[in-house]
Amino acid sequence: MILDHRASPTLGSDRSSSLDGLSRRRFVQAGAAAGGGLMLSLNLPFAHGAAEAAEAAGFAPNAFIRIDVDGQIVLTMPYVEMGQGTYTSIPMLIAEELEVDLKQVQLEHAPPNEKLYGNPLLGGIQATGNSNAMRASWQPLRQAGATARTMLVSAAAKRWNVDPASCHAQSGEVRHAPTGRRTKYGELAADAARMPVPDNVALKRPEDFKLIGTPAKRLDTPAKVNGTAVYGIDVRPPGVKIATLAQSPVFGGRVKSVDDAAAKAVKGVRQIVRLDDAVAVVADHMGAAKKGLAGLKIEWDDGPHAKLNTDDIVGELEQATLNPGAVAQNIGNVEQAMAGAVTKVDATYQVPFLAHATMEPMNCTVHVRRDGCEVWVGNQVLARAQATAAQTTGLPLDKVVVHNHLIGGGFGRRLEVDGITRAVEIAKHVDGPVKVVWTREEDIQHDMYRPCFFDRLFAGLDEKGKPVAWNHRFAGSSIIARWAPPLFNNGVDPDTTEGAIDLVYALPNMHVEYLRVEPRGIPTAFWRSVGPSHNVFVTESFMDELAAAAKQDAVAYRLALLEKTPRAKAVLALATEKAGWGQPLPQRVGRGVSVQFVFATYMAQVAEVEVSKDGAVRVRRVVCAVDCGTVVNPDTVQAQIQSAINFGITAALHGEITLKDGRVEQANFDTYQMLRINEAPAIEVHIVQSREPPGGMGEAGTSAIVPAVTNAIFAATGKRLRKLPIDTSALKQPA
Amino acid sequence: MTYAIKVNKNTHSVDVDGDTPLLWVLRDVLGMTGTKFGCGMALCGACTVHVDGVATRSCITPIDSIGTSEITTIEGIGATAAGAKIQKAWLDREVVQCGYCQSGQIMSASALLASNPHPTDADIDDAMSGNICRCGTYVRIREALKQAAQSTGQGG
Numbered sequence: 001m002i003l004d005h006r007a008s009p010t011l012g013s014d015r016s017s018s019l020d021g022l023s024r025r026r027f028v029q030a031g032a033a034a035g036g037g038l039m040l041s042l043n044l045p046f047a048h049g050a051a052e053a054a055e056a057a058g059f060a061p062n063a064f065i066r067i068d069v070d071g072q073i074v075l076t077m078p079y080v081e082m083g084q085g086t087y088t089s090i091p092m093l094i095a096e097e098l099e100v101d102l103k104q105v106q107l108e109h110a111p112p113n114e115k116l117y118g119n120p121l122l123g124g125i126q127a128t129g130n131s132n133a134m135r136a137s138w139q140p141l142r143q144a145g146a147t148a149r150t151m152l153v154s155a156a157a158k159r160w161n162v163d164p165a166s167c168h169a170q171s172g173e174v175r176h177a178p179t180g181r182r183t184k185y186g187e188l189a190a191d192a193a194r195m196p197v198p199d200n201v202a203l204k205r206p207e208d209f210k211l212i213g214t215p216a217k218r219l220d221t222p223a224k225v226n227g228t229a230v231y232g233i234d235v236r237p238p239g240v241k242i243a244t245l246a247q248s249p250v251f252g253g254r255v256k257s258v259d260d261a262a263a264k265a266v267k268g269v270r271q272i273v274r275l276d277d278a279v280a281v282v283a284d285h286m287g288a289a290k291k292g293l294a295g296l297k298i299e300w301d302d303g304p305h306a307k308l309n310t311d312d313i314v315g316e317l318e319q320a321t322l323n324p325g326a327v328a329q330n331i332g333n334v335e336q337a338m339a340g341a342v343t344k345v346d347a348t349y350q351v352p353f354l355a356h357a358t359m360e361p362m363n364c365t366v367h368v369r370r371d372g373c374e375v376w377v378g379n380q381v382l383a384r385a386q387a388t389a390a391q392t393t394g395l396p397l398d399k400v401v402v403h404n405h406l407i408g409g410g411f412g413r414r415l416e417v418d419g420i421t422r423a424v425e426i427a428k429h430v431d432g433p434v435k436v437v438w439t440r441e442e443d444i445q446h447d448m449y450r451p452c453f454f455d456r457l458f459a460g461l462d463e464k465g466k467p468v469a470w471n472h473r474f475a476g477s478s479i480i481a482r483w484a485p486p487l488f489n490n491g492v493d494p495d496t497t498e499g500a501i502d503l504v505y506a507l508p509n510m511h512v513e514y515l516r517v518e519p520r521g522i523p524t525a526f527w528r529s530v531g532p533s534h535n536v537f538v539t540e541s542f543m544d545e546l547a548a549a550a551k552q553d554a555v556a557y558r559l560a561l562l563e564k565t566p567r568a569k570a571v572l573a574l575a576t577e578k579a580g581w582g583q584p585l586p587q588r589v590g591r592g593v594s595v596q597f598v599f600a601t602y603m604a605q606v607a608e609v610e611v612s613k614d615g616a617v618r619v620r621r622v623v624c625a626v627d628c629g630t631v632v633n634p635d636t637v638q639a640q641i642q643s644a645i646n647f648g649i650t651a652a653l654h655g656e657i658t659l660k661d662g663r664v665e666q667a668n669f670d671t672y673q674m675l676r677i678n679e680a681p682a683i684e685v686h687i688v689q690s691r692e693p694p695g696g697m698g699e700a701g702t703s704a705i706v707p708a709v710t711n712a713i714f715a716a717t718g719k720r721l722r723k724l725p726i727d728t729s730a731l732k733q734p735a
Numbered sequence: 736m737t738y739a740i741k742v743n744k745n746t747h748s749v750d751v752d753g754d755t756p757l758l759w760v761l762r763d764v765l766g767m768t769g770t771k772f773g774c775g776m777a778l779c780g781a782c783t784v785h786v787d788g789v790a791t792r793s794c795i796t797p798i799d800s801i802g803t804s805e806i807t808t809i810e811g812i813g814a815t816a817a818g819a820k821i822q823k824a825w826l827d828r829e830v831v832q833c834g835y836c837q838s839g840q841i842m843s844a845s846a847l848l849a850s851n852p853h854p855t856d857a858d859i860d861d862a863m864s865g866n867i868c869r870c871g872t873y874v875r876i877r878e879a880l881k882q883a884a885q886s887t888g889q890g891g
Contacts, residue, residue: 084832217829224834225825227769227809231835234768242763267752285763286772287755359773359781359835359869408771408835409869440774635829639875643832646871669778669867678860680873 028140028147032193037068037186038151039193042144063137065094065144067152071172071186073100076108079133080380080407084698085636086133088219092632093137096211097145097204099169100185107219134632134694135600146201148192155191156183206630206691215635220406232378232405233363237433240365241270243426244289244437245280246296247446250662251521252303255279262295272296273429280426286437293439305521305662310452313519313659314350317454320475321348325515326491329501332509337469341460345549349457349538350723353657354450354527355672360408361443362419365435366427372399373424374433378407380414388417392424411647412526415483416448444672445664449657450527451477452519455538465550466560470507472500472539475515477524491516495526499535499703504568504597505543505561521662528647532598532703537724540594540707545720554593554711555581567627567688568595571604574686575625579606588612588733589620590715594708599696601628602688605645605704607681609712615731619649619681619709624701626685629692637697638685644701645683650675652706656725738798742767743811753799758782760798761808769809769838773867780866783839784808790846790862809838817849817883824883832870840866844880853884 033039042063064076075094079086091105098105149169156174157164160181167176175182206212223229248254258279260272268288273280281292338344365376366389373393379385382402389400407414423436438446453476460469480493487493492514501512518524527533547557555576562569572595576582581591588611595604608621624641631637654673658665666672710721717731737750740757742765749764756775761767761784770793773781777792784793785807812818821844824830831837840863847854847862854862859880868876 217826218831220834221826221829221831224831224837225822225841226813227767227838229834230768231771233772234762236766236768285751285755285759287751287759287763290775291752291754357869359771359779359833359867361772407833409833411869437772440776440779639829639832639872642874643871646873647869650871668776669774670776674779674867674869675871675873676864676867677873677876678864680871683874 028144028197030147030151030193030197032190033066033068035068037066037189037193038148040065040144040148042140063141063144065148067148067185067189067192069186069189071104071184072106073098073104073185074106074108077137080378080382080404084640085218085633088216089134089633089636090137090141091219092211092216093141094145096209097142098149100172102211102216104172132599132696135696138630138694142203143201146203147198150198150201151192151195152185152188154195155188158195159183159188159191212630212632213634216633218636229406231360231408232365232376233360233408233435233437235365235376235403235405235435237365237367237374237376240433240435241282241284241430242286242289242437243273243280243282243430243434244286244293244439245278245422245426245442246293246298247278247422247442248300248303249445250300250302250305250308251523252305253277253662254301254303256299256301258299259297262297263292266292266295271430273426275425278422280436282426282430282434289437290439302662308521308659308662310353310658310660313452313522314454316519317452317475317517318348320515320517321454321456321473323515325473325475325513328492328497328512328514330511331507334469334471334509334511337509338458338460338471341468342463343461343465343549344458345461345545346458347542347545347722349455349541351453351534351537352655352724353452353522354651354655355444355447355657355666356409356411356413356527357444357669357672357674358409358411358413361440362413362438363436364420364423365433366423367433368393368424368427368430372401374401374403375420375424376403376405377420378405378414379417379420380407380410381417384417385420388421389424392421393428411528412450412530413447415526418448418523440669441667444666444668447657448523448525450533451479451524453534457538457542459542459546461546461550465552465557467505467507467546468509470510472511472542473513473515474500474538475517476534477518478516479524479526479530481516483526495531497531497535499532499596499598500539502597503539504565504595504602505558506564507561522659528644529598529699529702532596532699533648533651533706536594536596536598536703537706537710540596541710541720541722544592544707544711544714548714553582558593558595562595565597567602567690568597568604570688571595571602571625571627574688575604575606575623578625578684578686579608579621579623581606588716590712590717592708592711592713592715594704594711596700596704598703599700601626601695601697601700603627603700603704605701605708607705607708607712609709609716611713611716611731613733615728617653617709617713617726617728617731618679621682621684622705622708623684624686624704625688626700627688627690628695628697628700629690630694631687631690632694634687637687640697641685641701642683644699645705646675646680648702648705649679649681649709651702652709652724653679653726738801740798740801740806741803742806743808743814744805749798751798754797756794757784757796757798757801757806758793761793767808767810771835771838773836773839777865778867779836779839780843781836781839783842783866785812785842785846788846788849790843809842812842812845815845815849818845820883820886821845821848821879824879824886828875828879828882830872830875830879832872836866836868840868840876844876844883848880848883854880
């Protein structure tokens with residue numbers, strides 16, 4: 001695996017004349033590559049009905065495939081690797097259609113350029129997130145591969161003066177079976193570039209797939225087991241200094257005074273940089289920088305949020321839900337249906353702020369020169385990284401070079417560029433390159449957090465216990481409204497409401513409202529599985545409450561509501577069957593279930609949970625059934641589900657960020673705990689075979705596990721937990 | 736003050752304060768960045784190295800405590816029998832995701848395997864629960880450790 005961060009590929013002699021004849025539906029162009037090979041440019045189609053607008057604006061390629069004269073195939077793509085396996089699964093699509101070995105496809109990461117590399121499912125922003133790299137690439141990348149294959153075959157057929165239909169592509173060659181002739185792609189690339197671009201290409205039939213659907217070895221793994229992989233935090237430009245920092249402990253506070261005498265006396269400390277709301281210590285190594293930081297005496301002006309506590313914020317959210325919000329979904333007439341309901345159920349739910357706590361703490365290396373700026377970082381939004389560096393330095397965009405590196409955990413944290421802005425602010429005061437590394441305490445206390453939400457629900461059941469009315473109103477922050485404003489419309493956005501609307505169940509009368517309430521004094525951001533991480537906990541817990549109110553089995557109750565969503569029904573049936581749903585369990589051990597459709601993936605989970613007499617919760621076993629459409633790399637699907645489940649259990653059992661006097665109370669892994677191997681459950685993943693387009697895989701497992709766990713706790717103890725994280729003191733067995 | 740330390744069989748001379756944690760000497764002074772920073776308080780295990788074969792959190796190990804001990808890092812662990820088996824098992828079982836914590840996981844696992852060729856689940860919990868993996872690769876860490884132990888049993 002070679003990762004190359006060279007500049008954007010230049011289209012040697014892109015035959016722009018062919019642009020005029022472009023079919024409106026075509027999203028592949030071809031031409032000669034610099035160096036004589038074949039270059040394909042792709043336009044990933046825009047989702048959500050924006051296709052027409054995008055096409056009207058002209059052809060704007062945002063991914064490139066180059067077949068060099070030496071036979072090397074190079075894919076330039078805008079997605080970043082953060083452990084989710086994208087660097088392996090995306091090249092599989094090209095290799096499949098091109099009939100080459102996966103290792104023949106070399107990957108170049110795209111340099112920052114929003115116009116070229118914007119992610120169509122994220123409003124055109126160059127980002128890797130929302131579990132959509134595969135969803136956005138599935139069709140166009142296979143189509144591009146097939147187009148290249150067709151053109152290579154045409155070139156060979158012309159050279160041999162035979163019918164293209166009598167030729168076929170195999171193992172990186174075009175072959176003519178009747179005469180036994182064969183030519184390697186590299187030798188055909190230049191000729192292929194002169195072939196007309198076919199209007200329609202035949203994609204391989206699923207039954208002919210050789211790579212897609214088979215477990216592929218991750219291409220980025222070897223370097224990660226021998227210490228040679230380079231993450232952002234590992235870069236060492238010549239002469240680099242190391243800095244660490246203290247930012248105002250209260251968001252919105254400022255530095256009042258700094259006594260840096262002791263810090264400056266530390267061996268290896270070179271410089272103290274004072275900013276408006278932060279102080280950095282620049283040193284020869286992080287040991288000296290940290291020692292210097294500990295020696296600083298900083299007096300802070302805490303600013304307007306000096307007295308803020310989490311309870312104040314939750315109180316404001318709770319209060320907000322007493323008033324109507326923006327309508328996110330309305331089906332039928334809830335009010336009328338409630339009037340006729342035999343049983344009524346209501347509840348409030350609450351989820352906390354959460355930190356990302358990526359294992360690689362926030363860091364960014366910057367070299368500001370008078371005429372340019374270089375940035376080294378692992379980030380999910382490269383174009384924004386470049387833009388903030390330009391803005392902070394006052395340099396034009398083209399004077400900022402961003403080198404992207406492997407990401408030691410993203411989970412949404414690196415969809416933000418606050419750490420890059422901060423590093424550039426510091427670097428402006430430093431002569432030469434400086435690597436700004438946050439301590440773990442700084443990383444947890446100056447995160448941008450998964451928002452806290454407050455939810456209010458009521459439902460009505462008919463005489464058979466079936467839900468005839470479902471009403472859900474919730475309040476909290478909208479990340480989208482800040483991060484991608486065009487996607488926030490009429491008071492709602494597709495992320496904050498995902499998992500609360502478009503439920504898998506047949507609910508004849510359903511009403512969902514959202515109130516955007518931005519918390520004071522604490523920034524919010526995307527967090528693995530985002531909206532669903534909150535909504536699925538609430539909706540799947542409440543569905544469990546309805547089953548209990550109807551005195552019915554939690555699975556049977558759900559199955560009866562899934563007649564119109566057979567894929568949901570199938571995963572629920574599969575998960576419960578494999579989990580042995582209904583088989584007896586010891587006392588204080590219970591099974592809980594959840595089913596969801598989020599990130600275009602159907603998933604059901606059954607958690608088996610043991611609650612000790614003192615209330616301690618242990619998740620013993622999790623069985624997950626997933627229908628994520630066509631599976632590209634089944635090993636990655638399994639790995640992502642295992643990962644997402646442990647991530648979700650961490651949140652359910654331990655995760656909570658609280659403010660006291662405006663300060664985040666948690667600081668390191670002692671006060672903000674992570675699930676460890678001794679607490680991690682056995683996990684079984686069952687994948688449903690499907691030929692539907694692929695769904696997202698990076699996040700779905702996180703939202704599904706949380707209600708499965710709390711529902712299992714209910715089964716084990718009879719206690720319904722409506723607030724996260726789990727309060728073990730409520731689960732103690734009465735003496 | 737100047738300290739001579741032996742890392743992966745090579746001796747290096749470094750001029751830092753005696754209380755400087757070994758982690759920063761490795762990463763920032765010697766440029767061996769395979770050993771990772773995670774917490775600075777021995778809470779996450781990302782910085783694990785071997786000091787005379789014992790898994791040690793380098794983020795709280797001052798350089799003046801090392802003396803003549805032999806330090807082994809992720810860059811050198813493949814030269815040990817246990818380390819090579821662990822690395823192979825990690826590749827075979829596709830343990831790694833983001834990979835950031837895996838240097839530390841591999842160092843802890845190698846130390847376990849070197850001292851206990853057939854660890855039980857409880858032994859694995861004891862030796863590995865100091866290493867956090869935010870990607871939650873625990874299922875595969877356990878499987879890979881067991882695979883490596885099996886290869887030990889087959890005379891390797």
